[in-house]
Amino acid sequence: MELTVESLIAELGLELASGHESAQAHVRWVHSTELSDPTPWLRGGELLLTTGIQLDGPKTQRELIDRLADHAIAGLGFGTGFRHKRLPAALLAAARKRSFPLFEVPYELPFIAITERAFAQLVNERYEMLQRNMAGDVLAEALTGHLYPEDLQARLRPFGIAEQVAVLAFSLPDPTAAAALLEGILERERVGSLVAIRNGLLCAVIDAGGVDPIELARRVRGELSARFAGVRAAASRAAPTQALRLSFHEARCALEAVRLQNGGAPEVASYADLGAFQLLLSLQDDDALISYCRSVLGPVEQGDGDYGEELLRSLDVFIEHNGHWEKAASALYCHRHTLRYRIRRVEQLSGRDFSNARDRIEFWLALRGRELAR
Secondary structure, three states, X not given: OOOEHHHHHHHHOOOEEEOHHHOOOEOOEEEEOOOOOOHHHOOOOEEEEEOOOOOXXXXXXXXXXXXXXXXXXXXXEEEOOOOOOOOOHHHHHHHHHOOOXXXXXXXXXXXXXXXXXXXXXXXXXXXXXXXXXXXXXXXXXXXXOOOOHHHHHHHHHHHOOOOEEEEEEEEOOOHHHHHHHHHHHHHHOOOOEEEEEEOOEEEEEEEOOOOOHHHHHHXXXXXXXXXXXXXXXXXXXXXXXXHHHHHHHHHHHHHHHHHOOOOOOOOEEOHHHOOOHHHHHHOOOOHHHHHHHHHHHHHHHHHOOOHHHHHHXXXXXXXXXXXXXXXXXXXXXXXXXXXXHHHHHHHXXXXXXXXXXXXXXXXXXXXXXXXXXX
């Protein structure tokens, strides 16, 4: 679980005096200070602890809160029983005005108890991050398709994954923030799993022995949606371990396919929703897919050097927005005239006409196929 001011003071049995709406920000570190302006030595995200020895008047108290809030400090724990018997009124008023997290630390609770509790949780966070990075490396290696089946099984065995696998994929604004929750859900479900971020998606390679991947993805999505907005889910079919690469792309493409639908998307996307992606998946391990992508995209990639990638990215967004100039330009953060120039340039290089549905479809397939071939 991520360390926040709210979670830390709840563990310590303390209460917020202000800033309840801001107390869920991540705490990066904890410092104690008696400086009236410690911000030159801070980076933001720290939780500060002070006894307020130098805060001898309302003006310095208000100024401290303003400085901390402007510097994106996570919160302030104020020790009472030293210079101040209670939270100073000016300090509290300034914190409430800025919605800045402020809490009282009674004399009986030493600062070291707070820092030890916080550091223990931060160490656990770093350990979880290291584990997730290792899981990501394993998944990345598996998706190259270059591992022998026995090597792939050996990589997955420590994660509790045996001979049958499936992939669950979740799209949400901040997949990293949801990774620990997903791990906890799968652990509670007693499903062996490898959780990693891949292609901007929160992914779980699961042991599919005796598990319905779609039903599991539905339950997981329900729990993630209770904490995070805009969660979309997809699941591959159960398959032998050596088919992990295909399973990953099946889940990812199912998620992409339903995103392109105009309403009526299922709660959990699956192979039944693949549509044209099924053709691409059938070719993903074949040189024919790479050859097709090069034949369509090559004139653009090679014709304008490094700018070719930007042209293809603009074309991709243009097609995804059904040729709507304003919406596509907004998604690309450029002016619509700039986008029109880029699309005309692609037409010149490729000899295509994007008012023609067939040309748009061919490029859309080639762009999706290039993702699979990477």
